[in-house]
Amino acid sequence: MMLTTDMKVFAWGQNGHRAVAEIANNHLNKKAKKALQEILGDSAYLPMVSTWMDDIKSDKKYAFMSPWHYFNIDEGEKFEDVERNPKGDIIKAIDDMVAILENENSTKTQKARAIKVLTHLVGDLHQPFHVGHKSDLGGNRVKVTWFGKPSNIHRVWDSEMITSKELSFTEIARFADHATPEQVEELQKATTIDMMNESHALCTKFYAEVGDGKLGYRYMYDHYKTVEERIMKGGIRLAGILNKVLG
Template structure:
């Protein structure tokens, strides 16, 4: 009986870990920072259209975490695989066997189609905005395009200032959290692209965005002795800021193209 309990406990830990992988890119603070940057770059027409679609919740930072907020509701469990796409070493996006349940690339394109479709209901469009706002942020977290073999970096164990962690979690929230800033403070600090730079940043396709993240995470798998702290933060925080800035600017570009 004791051995059976130990086996059950081990399986439960693995199961919970699996459920929690790849779900909280950037954490709530990072997602809201992405959405705040996007809000800064929306056209007046796009903002008006969002008001009509979202009603009282027509503020992107407040809907940006919806896909994480509902993860405990079983009726939304089918959305789990939408948060990421995993590409192992030796694979390419073109040769990858895509998940039949969907992935982040497919879902972003589908949500864009929902918003463009005049026959889509207001409810469908509202959900599409929430999903797009979240997933464009997810796509810019490098380990949401990490290796399938290590669950997008979740199995790459490290310590963060002496505390047990993994490389996915470090990039999700721990580097951002270490600064102690609000989402609006982060957005204000990172959002400094010129109009010319904005145009270039927004020219990226969804696959381009994925390829950027994949190129980054491929190098980020080298964690040395795994003891991460001040030096790692110093070396990588600028990349975190850039990914948040790019995600927000590109989200605005997508919404402006469709609604503005």
């Protein structure tokens, strides 16, 4: 099975991505912060670069990055059974960015782009529908209504639950970033595949819960805590990766 290359996905929206990056910023060690300053200069604040991969989607020279935002696993499939896209996917892209940052021969320009991509994709990987079904473009074809207005289940999880809260990204991060030091240590043990498996398990659950597709207050009540949890985990794990490769 090949991954689709035409999915128009913007995981977590701008505020969600910035919240992931803000939480990561809170958990960086001193060496990683210093390295970020040296590499990114005036942009050495992760929320500033967290939406770069969405910002450049209209630029054709970056079209090769389009498949990097997701990994499709259809119902009943396992990761090991999926035919990998030769143009890349979110798992390979994250691992490739880590390799660039670990390589002492990488240029500052290469490292700067790797940080931008990594910051975005770790966020993407924690949005459950970025590990959704190929057949419905990760939930983009699963039509629902959100407070009576047409939408799809992917968009609800990308941005509409977050937007409905009317919070800034710093408020989202402050409310979500409540892990204990022991939890942080445990979360940062996760591999890229572990993160993917978590999202896929949640995605499978949420597909089954779409019901009649009329989503609103009750859906928010039942699921917004999961949105916060995924943003928190994404931020803490991003910090763990950056602390390891830059610290």
